[in-house]
Amino acid sequence: MDTATLLAFAAAFFVFAASPGPDNMTIVARTISGGAASGIAYGAGTVAGILIFLVLAACGLSVVAAKMAVVMAVLRYGGAAYLIWMGVRLWTAAPIVPDLQPLSGRRGLLATFATGVALNLGNPKMPLFYLALLPNVVGASLDAERLGALMLVILAVETVVIGGHVVLAGRARKLLRTPKVVRRVNRAAGGVMVGAGVAVVAAR
Helix, strand or coil: CCHHHHHHHHHHHHHHHHCCCHHHHHHHHHHHHHCHHHHHHHHHHHHHHHHHHHHHHHCCCHHHHHCCHHHHHHHHHHHHHHHHHHHHHHHHCCCCCHHHCCCCCHHHHHHHHHHHHHHHHCCCHHHHHHHHHHHHHHCCCCCHHHHHHHHHHHHHHHHHHHHHHHHHHHHHHCCCCCHHHHHHHHHHHHHHHHHHHHHHHHCC
């Protein structure tokens, strides 16, 4: 695969990854409420879901994945319900200044990661994105070498996109110095997460 083709794929995928949506809103909300580790955990889950679909495409199973309506619906609604539940918890949480707030434990980070995976596996637009784009990038076949190159491009693009959201949200988090401000930000972030969950459910 030549460099020009990879750059074209990178540009198209960057637009797809950086466009406003539930994933990016949730990364920001999780970073503000739980710190960078929480935002990165969710972002890593979204990347894992994206790569799983890429592997399915390499195996010629994108069409099958696109037709797995029941499984995808369960994943999508389950992930959306968890986002809404986290948003409600954040809205009602006692305001704690971030410096005094304990970091998310391993179990919490794993749950956040799993939510990111589930929501991306349940995203009906994901297989359609690959079905529309990959034939123009790799032609009729997607061998191991091309698959590896595309995975590296996706990881590079997502590192920039997720890292940028986490850095910006982390800077905003440093402004939280009083319980009153923390309560307002918690409610704003909780509202965003609830909205993201509702958006996932409403997506077609």
